[in-house]
Amino acid sequence: MSAVPSSPVFRFAPSPNGALHLGHAYSALLNEKLARETDGRLLLRIEDIDQTRCTPALEAQMIADLAWLGLDFTPPHRRQSDHFDDYQQALDRLIGRGLAYPAFMSRGDIRAWISDQERATGKPWPRDPDGAPIYPALDRHLSASEREARIAAGVPFAWRLDMAAALAMVGPDLSWVESGQGPSGEHGIIVADPGAWGDVMLARRDTPTSYHLSVVVDDALQGVSDVVRGRDLFFATAIHRLLQHLLSLPAPRYHHHRLILGDDGTKLSKSKGDEGIAALRNAGIDPVTIRNELGFR
Template identity: 60%
Template sequence: MIAIPRQKPIFRFAPSPNGPLHLGHALSAILNHDMAREAGGRFLLRIEDIDQARCTPEFEAGIFADLAWLGLTWEEPVRRQSLHFPAYQTALQSLIARGLVYPAFQTRGEVKARVAAGEARGDPWPRDPDGTPLYPPDDRLCSDTERKRLLDAGLKHAWRLDMEKAIATVGAPLHWHENGDGETGEIPADPRAWGDVVLSRSDAPSSYHLSVVVDDAAQGVTHVVRGLDLFHATSVHRLLQALLDLPQPLYHHHRLVLGEDGKKLSKSQGDTGIAEWRRQGWSPSELRRRIGL
């Protein structure tokens, strides 16, 4: 009998260079790195720089410096999403060809105004697990003739997944295997809770949801270790994996590092970055203890 070699586990840390890394990022990076080493696997670093307006070389350099200071090592070359736009477009076009996505023409401002007006009248508006209002159904229900007219007129648009059609296409219920800090075991996926999610915008060739499943498959990632704030988003990722015939990783959603206000740390809120703790004289071991490792 010929022995078939078992694939090494592959873990990845995938930050966006749109701000300095904070303690929550440190927890995720260290967990991925250490779990890979304990499993005799590989640790990859991926730079998620699709948002070209906010991502900068300075923030990317800061990521490398912070992770090196923490004592982490990763494989080269580092995958950068900005170098793989064609791969995301190929995935998107395959969904367009199957009629599973549609052009959405309403702006965020228009949707926000519509939701506010409806709620002012006392009409509740459905929201996704993150609290964002679901996209109105108008563009999904638009006729092919009207849709073509709007596209031919050059109107800016996003491409959104037709959630009901996508779920019907997959047919069988979806699950993922979870061994993180919250629920564990086989978790039933509920992508319908997210409504018709964006897969591409006029100012970005791919959304987080689409690019992350394409990247994980391309890199052979077997274990996705990330914060509990992305637990529910896994439902969308499982649906896209099924639609695009991509492999399913194992998932581990870890606890979040909270600020003094009890909320998760955030770049946008200016929470203290790893580099600042380093400037204040902290050592990597002290930082590990601060985040409970």
């Protein structure tokens, strides 16, 4: 794997599963600004592991929007769907070290089991930093023969990280350097707490990877030295630092920036149909106006 280079390398890594909005534009323009100020390079990565929602048409629109904004990326562009073998190799290493297990519970199974537990105990099930229920991890304790029998019978499964086993392999000093700011003003040396996420997914049932696994592999293979992204991913950095440690990958510097909010005060989202860059362009707004509005004059 590549070491962190002496010349800074930044990356903008959107997913072509909807229209780019002002939040994406802000992140891309901030990466461009920091790369220019440090005489670094800016890479474009297409994060399209979700082959159901990501389409060639949306990717083409996204690239056109970025070009219209005046962004210039150092080629070649990396498309994740072209590199599933890289993620499979990383996953195999974790499996080989006993750090990953096949997880057979479907989303419906998880919801039903947690609902039963909450009714029985009268207490809410633990949530991760994003507010999602932590995986119950019942199948972590299955015997090897039971796992093999289920797989042989064609029971669908994902791969999840055995968090307890993983944490046993790292010391208490797992951290990252934060030059931006976390949701509560965190800055400087941040102590990572990956255990707060439980047994995170490493590979989906229908895809040989997950966001967490692919992003750390990509950053290492592309020699990314500085990860600049939205504050909503601040706590997920703990997972990324853990995977980097387990896979012996270099640790980039991190900068989490403010989020661009909509008129209702909530984060812009593709899924909510927030007005995209293409719509603004079609409305006659020019890229200079957008840059000025976002603070890049």
